[in-house]
Amino acid sequence: MSENIKILEEITSSEYKYGFETKIEADSAPKGLNEDIVKFISAKKNEPQWLLEWRLKAYRHWLTLTEPHWQNVNYPAINYQDIIYYSAPKPKVKLNSLDEIDPELKATFDKLGISLDEQKRLSGVAVDAVMDSVSVATTYKGKLAEQGIIFCSLSEAVQEHPELIKKYLGSVVPMTDNYFAALNSAVFSDGSFVYIPKGVRCPMELSTYFRINAANTGQFERTLIVAEDSSYVSYLEGCTAPMRDENQLHAAVVELIAMDNAEIKYSTVQNWYPGDKDGKGGIYNFVTKRGICSGVNSKISWTQVETGSSITWKYPSVILKGDNSIGEFYSVAVTNNMQQADTGTKMIHIGKNTKSRIVSKGISAGKSQNSYRGLVEVMKRAENARNFSQCDSLLMGDKCGAHTFPYIEVKNNTATVEHEATTSKIGEDQIFYCNQRGIGTEAAVALIVNGYCKEVLNQLPMEFAVEAQKLLAISLEGSVG
Amino acid sequence: MLKIKDLKASVDGKEILKGINLEVKAGEVHAIMGPNGSGKSTLASVLAGRADYEVTGGSVEFLGKNLLDLAPEERAGEGVFLAFQYPVEIPGVSNTNFLKTAVNEIRQYRKQEPLDSVTFLNIMKEKMKLVEIDQALLKRSLNEGFSGGEKKRNEIFQMAMLEPKLSILDETDSGLDIDALRIVANGVNKLKSKETASIVVTHYQRLLDYIVPDFVHVLYNGRIVKSGTKELAFELEEKGYDWIKNEVKAGSAV
Ligand SMILES: Nc1ncnc2c1ncn2[C@@H]1O[C@H](COP(=O)(O)OP(=O)(O)O)[C@@H](O)[C@H]1O
Ligand SMILES: [Mg+2]
Numbered sequence: 001m002s003e004n005i006k007i008l009e010e011i012t013s014s015e016y017k018y019g020f021e022t023k024i025e026a027d028s029a030p031k032g033l034n035e036d037i038v039k040f041i042s043a044k045k046n047e048p049q050w051l052l053e054w055r056l057k058a059y060r061h062w063l064t065l066t067e068p069h070w071q072n073v074n075y076p077a078i079n080y081q082d083i084i085y086y087s088a089p090k091p092k093v094k095l096n097s098l099d100e101i102d103p104e105l106k107a108t109f110d111k112l113g114i115s116l117d118e119q120k121r122l123s124g125v126a127v128d129a130v131m132d133s134v135s136v137a138t139t140y141k142g143k144l145a146e147q148g149i150i151f152c153s154l155s156e157a158v159q160e161h162p163e164l165i166k167k168y169l170g171s172v173v174p175m176t177d178n179y180f181a182a183l184n185s186a187v188f189s190d191g192s193f194v195y196i197p198k199g200v201r202c203p204m205e206l207s208t209y210f211r212i213n214a215a216n217t218g219q220f221e222r223t224l225i226v227a228e229d230s231s232y233v234s235y236l237e238g239c240t241a242p243m244r245d246e247n248q249l250h251a252a253v254v255e256l257i258a259m260d261n262a263e264i265k266y267s268t269v270q271n272w273y274p275g276d277k278d279g280k281g282g283i284y285n286f287v288t289k290r291g292i293c294s295g296v297n298s299k300i301s302w303t304q305v306e307t308g309s310s311i312t313w314k315y316p317s318v319i320l321k322g323d324n325s326i327g328e329f330y331s332v333a334v335t336n337n338m339q340q341a342d343t344g345t346k347m348i349h350i351g352k353n354t355k356s357r358i359v360s361k362g363i364s365a366g367k368s369q370n371s372y373r374g375l376v377e378v379m380k381r382a383e384n385a386r387n388f389s390q391c392d393s394l395l396m397g398d399k400c401g402a403h404t405f406p407y408i409e410v411k412n413n414t415a416t417v418e419h420e421a422t423t424s425k426i427g428e429d430q431i432f433y434c435n436q437r438g439i440g441t442e443a444a445v446a447l448i449v450n451g452y453c454k455e456v457l458n459q460l461p462m463e464f465a466v467e468a469q470k471l472l473a474i475s476l477e478g479s480v481g
Numbered sequence: 482m483l484k485i486k487d488l489k490a491s492v493d494g495k496e497i498l499k500g501i502n503l504e505v506k507a508g509e510v511h512a513i514m515g516p517n518g519s520g521k522s523t524l525a526s527v528l529a530g531r532a533d534y535e536v537t538g539g540s541v542e543f544l545g546k547n548l549l550d551l552a553p554e555e556r557a558g559e560g561v562f563l564a565f566q567y568p569v570e571i572p573g574v575s576n577t578n579f580l581k582t583a584v585n586e587i588r589q590y591r592k593q594e595p596l597d598s599v600t601f602l603n604i605m606k607e608k609m610k611l612v613e614i615d616q617a618l619l620k621r622s623l624n625e626g627f628s629g630g631e632k633k634r635n636e637i638f639q640m641a642m643l644e645p646k647l648s649i650l651d652e653t654d655s656g657l658d659i660d661a662l663r664i665v666a667n668g669v670n671k672l673k674s675k676e677t678a679s680i681v682v683t684h685y686q687r688l689l690d691y692i693v694p695d696f697v698h699v700l701y702n703g704r705i706v707k708s709g710t711k712e713l714a715f716e717l718e719e720k721g722y723d724w725i726k727n728e729v730k731a732g733s734a735v
Contacts (some may be wrong), residue, residue: 427569428532428533429569430569430570430571432529432531432532432553432569433565433568433569433571434571434579434583435530435552435553435554435557436529436530436553436554436556436557436562436563436565437557437579437583437586437587437639437643438554438557438558438583438584438586438587438590438643439554439582439583439586440552440554440586441554443582443586447571447574447578447579447582448571448574450573450574451571451572451573451574451622451623452572452573453573454573454574455573
């Protein structure tokens with residue numbers, strides 16, 4: 001083993017920088033899951049009867065399912081009765097404005113680089129901050145409302161815009177979709193709701209910041225974005241969690257709906273606690289994300305930078321129903337130490353002249369396992385559908401694994417489906433070359449990896465691209481081996 | 482500036498440098514010639530600090546410091562530059578971004594303020610003229626898809642940007658047509674000063690028509706077997722390396 005490799009191995013053992021815990025009083029449900037818990041959550045949120053029934057239906061369906069194990073990951077059995085399904089930071093007083101947020105909470109988000117002060121925010125970014133099971137603040141709501149844009153927590157939307165929620169909730173990811181989607185439908189806590197009216201181009205980036213704080217608590221948020229005809233929105237989510245020795249479950253559902261000529265750009269920077277070097281602790285990130293290009297010429301683009309979680313299991317997908325619609329998936333998934341990721345996408349071509357593009361960059365270091373799993377399906381009536389997939393894997397050292405599982409199902413012979421895949425190792429020659437130009441090994445790895453992921457990083461909104469680059473460097477610190 | 486004493490190095494347990502002695506003073510240009518496989522690139526790599534090569538004996542002093550104690554990036558910071566025989570490609574990293582990172586890392590090592598973008602771009606423009614490099618190459622990914630000649634020219638451009646004290650050019654002439662050769666040599670000559678020195682590795686005399694060396698050394702089988710002035714290069718051109726090999730065999734040139 002050369003010197004460089006050794007250095008690289010040392011670098012990967014860096015500390016998770018968001019692992020602190022906020023001491024704040026919480027209002028929690030007792031551990032475990034049963035119909036009473038579902039009712040408890042619904043009552044806490046003062047939900048209408050139909051929604052409670054919807055939750056109960058999901059819960060009863062969930063009871064009939066078994067946890068899926070086809071993904072290329074290994075973990076001990078989850079005890080669903082050992083999880084707290086609802087935990088909310090206790091508000092000291094009822095909030096009338098952002099200025100009244102519990103200073104402790106505000107400080108938490110400040111520490112994470114998420115200022116809830118509108119004046120101090122990056123201009124052009126509105127934020128919804130979610131701690132454990134509830135949204136604690138949403139900025140720029142008023143300004144957005146002037147254009148008819150709704151950006152609020154899902155709980156609030158249930159109260160304020162019940163007709164929209166009733167119409168769209170579960171319309172892209174039905175409660176029966178899969179084990180974790182059913183679970184989420186039963187116990188979902190909070191999340192964001194976005195509604196962009198016809199012809200409106202959302203003037204700022206919308207973002208939600210998720211924070212798991214309480215111990216033994218699962219996070220089950222739901223996000224719902226509806227873009228009416230000829231509208232546009234760019235949305236970004238970020239997430240972190242304290243360092244804890246036990247694993248915590250995060251099972252979210254995201255639904256996107258794009259009408260005629262509408263475009264939704266959804267970006268994720270996922271940085272849940274990944275567990276320690278030996279694989280102790282960390283978040284199980286089991287997420288169902290799906291969008292439907294329901295109208296003609298619509299477009300949905302998923303961009304994800306996945307660096308955290310001990311296990312990641314997610315396939316942001318696009319149903320290309322409208323003719324000429326476009327689906328995109330740009331992904332960087334980094335696994336280090338003992339992390340496992342099984343991630344990819346599904347592109348379902350239904351409409352004519354639909355196009356999809358998949359660019360996946362997997363980076364594995366340490367003893368981690370990184371799998372790309374993707375499905376491109378072209379249905380019978382999808383004349384002239386086109387797909388291009390590029391799946392690249394980069395290995396650091398010889399103790400990690402990279403796997404690619406591309407599935408292609410074509411039922412219309414006018415379709416063009418292209419798949420390219422490469423596997424490479426980070427070159428010692430490249431590192432030495434950088435060293436010789438004065439660039440130390442750590443910086444060299446960051447430079448090379450960022451270059452490798454450039455196509456994906458370029459898709460991120462400007463404000464976040466730099467953050468994502470730093471995050472990549474941090475997650476690989478001490479890891480090239 | 483550089484004092485190499487009885488330097489021995491091996492790779493995978495095989496001894497390649499078998500006791501090199503060489504002294505380079507500021508302001509001098511040394512040419513190192515020799516047949517393929519004699520250890521020229523190995524010497525260059527050992528000086529630059531490549532980890533695959535194990536130094537098994539001897540010493541290297543550079544500007545009063547023990548060069549062998551320093552990490553490769555520290556050597557670069559001290560002013561050692563190697564123009565690679567085979568420059569490496571780094572996809573997705575633009576030539577400009579790479580250079581800016583390099584320049585600022587080296588400045589940081591030297592406890593200088595980092596250059597802001599405007600200053601950096603101005604310096605870049607100036608140096609571009611020196612080696613007649615095309616602007617388009619600077620926007621592209623580092624060396625990716627560059628022709629052999631473009632890569633070599635890019636090495637000299639980097640050298641111009643980093644302003645090293647000691648430049649080691651490893652077969653920078655190979656793969657260059659005569660025009661490119663002239664441009665590269667011109668660049669090197671313009672960068673020459675009383676405070677800097679160069680070691681030019683080549684196995685053809687033709688580069689030395691443009692970069693005139695103060696000394697010429699012949700490296701053969703891990704040792705410098707003959708040293709002289711530029712006339713030695715002409716002699717080699719005329720007689721070939723067999724002459725040297727025979728002398729070594731006869732034991733007259735060690
Ligand atoms: N990494 C390496 N592994 C094994 N042998 C090497 C390596 N690098 C160089 N060598 C050997 O060392 C000798 C000298 O090589 P090199 O320094 O490249 O010569 P030159 O540059 O003079 O042509 C050759 O026999 C070559 O095969
Ligand atoms: Mg050589």
